[in-house]
Amino acid sequence: MRRYPLRVIALGYLLLVLLGPLAMIFWRSFDEGLGPLWTSLSDPNTVHAFTLTLIVAAIAVPLNTIFGVVCALAIVRRRFPGAGLVNAIVDLPLAVSPVVVGLSLFLLYGRTGWFGHWFQAHGIQILFAPPSMVIATVFVSLPFVAREVVPTLRELGTEQEQAARTLGANGWTTFWRITLPSIRWAVIYGVVLTTARCLGEYGAVAVVSGRVEGQTETATLRVQDAYENFDLAGAYGISLVLAVLSVVVLIAMTCFKPNQEERA
Amino acid sequence: MLMNKAKKLTYAAAVLLALALATGATAASHSTSLSLVAYSTPKTVLGKIIQAWQKTPDGSGVSFNQSYGASTDQARAVANGLKADLVFLSTGDDVNLLVDAGLVNSNWSHQSYDGIAADTVVVFAVRNGNPKHIKGWADLIKPGVQVLTPNPFSSGSAKWNILAAYGAERRLGKSDAQATAYVKSLFRHVVSQDSSGRNATNTFLAGKGDVLITYESEAINSRLSGQDIQYVIPRQSMLIELPIAVTKTSSNTAKVNQFIRYVKGDTAQNLFAQYGFRPVVKSVLAKYANKYPARPGIFKVDDSYIGGWRNADKVWFDPNKGRMVQIERAIGGPSGG
Amino acid sequence: MAGETAFAAPLTGRRARPSSEGAAAALSLGFTTAFLSIVVVLPIAALVWASRADGLQQFWSVATQPEAVAALELSVGAALLVTLVNAVVGTITAWVLVRDDFHGKSFVNAVIDLPFALPTIVAGLTLLALYGPKSPVGVNVAFTRTAILLALLFVTLPFVVRTVQPVLLELDREAEAAARSLGASELRVFRSIVLPNILPGILSGVALGFARAVGEIGAVVLISGNLPYRTEVASVFVFNHIQSGDQSGAAAVAVVLLLISFAMLLTIGGVRFGVTRHERA
Numbered sequence: 001m002r003r004y005p006l007r008v009i010a011l012g013y014l015l016l017v018l019l020g021p022l023a024m025i026f027w028r029s030f031d032e033g034l035g036p037l038w039t040s041l042s043d044p045n046t047v048h049a050f051t052l053t054l055i056v057a058a059i060a061v062p063l064n065t066i067f068g069v070v071c072a073l074a075i076v077r078r079r080f081p082g083a084g085l086v087n088a089i090v091d092l093p094l095a096v097s098p099v100v101v102g103l104s105l106f107l108l109y110g111r112t113g114w115f116g117h118w119f120q121a122h123g124i125q126i127l128f129a130p131p132s133m134v135i136a137t138v139f140v141s142l143p144f145v146a147r148e149v150v151p152t153l154r155e156l157g158t159e160q161e162q163a164a165r166t167l168g169a170n171g172w173t174t175f176w177r178i179t180l181p182s183i184r185w186a187v188i189y190g191v192v193l194t195t196a197r198c199l200g201e202y203g204a205v206a207v208v209s210g211r212v213e214g215q216t217e218t219a220t221l222r223v224q225d226a227y228e229n230f231d232l233a234g235a236y237g238i239s240l241v242l243a244v245l246s247v248v249v250l251i252a253m254t255c256f257k258p259n260q261e262e263r264a
Numbered sequence: 265m266l267m268n269k270a271k272k273l274t275y276a277a278a279v280l281l282a283l284a285l286a287t288g289a290t291a292a293s294h295s296t297s298l299s300l301v302a303y304s305t306p307k308t309v310l311g312k313i314i315q316a317w318q319k320t321p322d323g324s325g326v327s328f329n330q331s332y333g334a335s336t337d338q339a340r341a342v343a344n345g346l347k348a349d350l351v352f353l354s355t356g357d358d359v360n361l362l363v364d365a366g367l368v369n370s371n372w373s374h375q376s377y378d379g380i381a382a383d384t385v386v387v388f389a390v391r392n393g394n395p396k397h398i399k400g401w402a403d404l405i406k407p408g409v410q411v412l413t414p415n416p417f418s419s420g421s422a423k424w425n426i427l428a429a430y431g432a433e434r435r436l437g438k439s440d441a442q443a444t445a446y447v448k449s450l451f452r453h454v455v456s457q458d459s460s461g462r463n464a465t466n467t468f469l470a471g472k473g474d475v476l477i478t479y480e481s482e483a484i485n486s487r488l489s490g491q492d493i494q495y496v497i498p499r500q501s502m503l504i505e506l507p508i509a510v511t512k513t514s515s516n517t518a519k520v521n522q523f524i525r526y527v528k529g530d531t532a533q534n535l536f537a538q539y540g541f542r543p544v545v546k547s548v549l550a551k552y553a554n555k556y557p558a559r560p561g562i563f564k565v566d567d568s569y570i571g572g573w574r575n576a577d578k579v580w581f582d583p584n585k586g587r588m589v590q591i592e593r594a595i596g597g598p599s600g601g
Numbered sequence: 602m603a604g605e606t607a608f609a610a611p612l613t614g615r616r617a618r619p620s621s622e623g624a625a626a627a628l629s630l631g632f633t634t635a636f637l638s639i640v641v642v643l644p645i646a647a648l649v650w651a652s653r654a655d656g657l658q659q660f661w662s663v664a665t666q667p668e669a670v671a672a673l674e675l676s677v678g679a680a681l682l683v684t685l686v687n688a689v690v691g692t693i694t695a696w697v698l699v700r701d702d703f704h705g706k707s708f709v710n711a712v713i714d715l716p717f718a719l720p721t722i723v724a725g726l727t728l729l730a731l732y733g734p735k736s737p738v739g740v741n742v743a744f745t746r747t748a749i750l751l752a753l754l755f756v757t758l759p760f761v762v763r764t765v766q767p768v769l770l771e772l773d774r775e776a777e778a779a780a781r782s783l784g785a786s787e788l789r790v791f792r793s794i795v796l797p798n799i800l801p802g803i804l805s806g807v808a809l810g811f812a813r814a815v816g817e818i819g820a821v822v823l824i825s826g827n828l829p830y831r832t833e834v835a836s837v838f839v840f841n842h843i844q845s846g847d848q849s850g851a852a853a854v855a856v857v858l859l860l861i862s863f864a865m866l867l868t869i870g871g872v873r874f875g876v877t878r879h880e881r882a
């Protein structure tokens with residue numbers, strides 16, 4: 001077929017939109033040499049920003065993984081009225097702008113919010129503190145594990161589980177030794193996607209965090225902060241680290257991606 | 265089998281808990297920790313002042329949590345629960361916001377130097393070589409001149425700029441109606457209203473507009489960060505007084521007041537002067553007369569034709585009936601909150 | 602393949618479920634509902650509530666103020682344009698990845714997912730570096746609508762490609778071969794045989810891409826300049842109004858954004874349903 005023109009279009013487009021920008025991070029970061037790069041990366045506030053990003057991910061990813069598996073089981077295995085609605089709600093975060101997420105958290109936990117008074121009365125800081133950032137990140141990264149596990153569970157069918165049950169295994173054992181191992185690659189792929197989303201979150205945490213240096217800045221917030229304060233070296237430096245992390249995630253995605261041909 | 269699973273979950277929970285505590289612990293490891301919420305331009309100089317203070321007996325062992333952002337945004341964040349022991353904002357208007365929210369004592373402006381830590385003035389940032397020969401306010405409304413100034417409904421900096429434009433005309437002898445008409449003409453030349461002074465600076469630096477109405481301190485700090493920016497101080501300009509105030513919710517008011525006293529002392533005032541701000545202490549300002557030239561027509565917000573922040577807010581910035589709302593509507597500009 | 606073969610009545614026949622299984626069912630359902638309610642439903646409910654807090658008329662007047670309308674028009678317009686481009690280029694890319702072979706194809710295949718993996722703010726920064734004031738290739742589109750389009754093209758790139766690829770892989774090529782042997786041109790073969798089959802995939806990618814593009818902020822916020830009425834997108838409008846304390850104004854526009862995303866998802870879902878209906882008949 002008309003191979004070459006198509007190939008040229010596709011590859012040319014990718015170069016323009018995708019690979020060119022990616023190359024820029026690596027180029028610009030080393031513009032001023034390794035010295036300034038190291039200085040900006042070893043700034044204690046930058047180190048804290050990365051730590052906070054990782055901590056938020058370390059909480060959000062396991063939560064959403066557990067939720068994703070349990071939810072997928074509930075949707076696929078237990079036929080209940082409203083399963084379709086649950087499915088749609090799980091997909092909701094994909095259609096919501098991150099800024100809108102941040103706003104809704106403001107409306108819930110802000111001073112004049114639904115629960116604002118209660119939390120303030122008990123001295124618990126939700127907004128402008130890590131808890132709101134965790135909640136926001138959990139929201140935006142919610143669907144991924146569920147979306148990967150649901151089709152896999154559907155395809156697998158229940159014969160092995162039913163066989164196990166006739167042999168006397170209880171629900172928990174069946175889940176742990178039959179179901180979970182058979183969906184593990186879907187779970188792992190979902191975890192990789194969830195982690196990528198958590199590391200890259202910007203819009204929602206920008207609204208709720210208050211940008212306190214060394215307290216509530218994540219790596220992504222710090223990039224924008226550095227840029228605004230004319231600290232390009234810092235902005236590129238942090239971006240470089242994030243880009244390297246993304247490449248690692250990308251490799252993981254490629255390795256664990258459910259094999260397309262096997263699904264046919 | 266179940267026991268292993270339970271064990272694993274417990275370990276995982278313990279790890280997460282430890283991580284969470286570690287974040288909290290690092291924050292609490294100093295004996296006193298003060299939360300400073302400030303607007304963005306003084307970030308560098310406040311860092312230096314804090315370091316200097318920490319070397320004094322009063323300040324040793326005290327750590328700071330610092331948040332920087334657009335002045336009005338920061339004020340609103342504090343009103344919404346952002347923890348703050350002290351605030352350093354770009355307008356008394358934003359501090360009044362906190363007074364109204366019950367977070368700052370209304371006598372903040374009766375402290376030493378009227379509660380002000382440093383000053384600056386309204387200036388025009390122009391292109392290299394000043395190709396459009398912009399010297400004064402009249403030049404801004406010449407045909408073809410494109411002006412940048414932030415959105416007055418989201419930026420404290422913008423409010424200063426508007427009052428400066430109005431006040432300059434009044435200083436020249438124009439009436440209230442004429443001066444207001446000038447502001448309207450000025451806004452017809454405004455090509456973009458960013459949400460903060462810093463954003464407006466970035467827009468100007470990226471090549472938009474012929475002139476940016478900004479602060480002297482912002483222009484100097486941009487220069488210090490390597491940005492190529494040239495500015496002109498008009499003969500009639502407004503003195504921008506930058507307030508510092510302790511919050512009612514602070515649990516360390518004694519320490520905070522010690523710090524604020526330090527900020528108004530010679531060491532800190534010299535640091536301000538080195539980093540683009542005009543000291544409030546006259547003797548220090550005198551030393552830097554070359555860097556910070558005086559202007560014959562400098563006026564303040566409390567002067568009679570502006571009448572202070574509360575009055576200016578009512579007349580100009582009321583979100584429904586203020587003059588700016590009418591002007592924005594007339595030119596098709598941004599709407600407020 | 603496991604699960605596909607019909608499994609006849611279980612050997613043990615219908616038996617009362619052991620109580621642990623009933624409890625597990627209730628637990629998993631309860632957990633799912635509770636988690637979803639707290640994390641997703643509650644915030645969205647608060648949002649909808651806030652937007653109508655001052656009455657529908659206030660909602661309408663806030664949502665139709667000139668700056669909001671301009672921002673929404675820009676977001677929707679840009680998202681539609683970008684979606685159109687993706688539909689075409691994404692299909693071409695998927696075709697090339699499935700039907701073609703060349704050195705480095707697996708690298709290209711892997712790299713398609715980069716926009717999923719890279720933080721959007723980093724994407725925005727790099728686009729700014731490449732196509733902004735200090736561009737090494739002399740292209741400066743910062744602070745223009747072109748910049749917004751570029752940013753959105755980046756973040757929505759994988760969607761159509763990844764939804765069309767599996768369908769193309771599954772496609773039975775015999776029909777195409779048959780058509781070709783009967784003398785049909787390549788274009789004809791594509792239009793009558795391939796396209797109807799991959800259309801649902803394209804539509805899915807389009808829907809997801811649109812929903813993503815219309816709400817994007819991270820990639821856009823640095824390169825667009827956020828100039829009201831010119832390059833301020835709806836998400837930035839909402840952000841600015843949250844910052845300036847106008848929560849009900851922000852909520853109104855946020856709800857409109859949400860409704861637009863849902864409308865698109867529902868429309869595409871409906872079109873997909875219609876398109877695939879004849880296959881199921």
